[in-house]
Amino acid sequence: MVKVVAKHFVKKDKIQEMLSVVKELVAITIKQQGCINYEMYQDEKDKSILTMIEEWNTREDLTNHLNSNEFKSLAPQLEKFMDKPVEINIYKKVI
Structure with missing residues (x-):
């Protein structure tokens, strides 16, 4: 299993535009082979930090994505x- 954490630092006036594009990307990605999870989270203290947390069966699945x-x-x-x-950051499970 592979996890990806992609932290985005978004311009404060562009958050909604960013989310609009990400929504489309999520809808497509969750249908891809090997995608277990693909979600974006917003930091509670700083709304301009949006983090995509992804989970893939294999590194090959991530590469294909x-x-x-x-x-x-x-x-x-x-x-x-x-x-x-x-x-x-790309992580592999060790324990």
């Missing part, structure tokens, strides 16, 4: 909403 036409067309759209680059 990242190489999908849908991801390649939607993900770049998110950059225009950002204050700074996304922080991405």
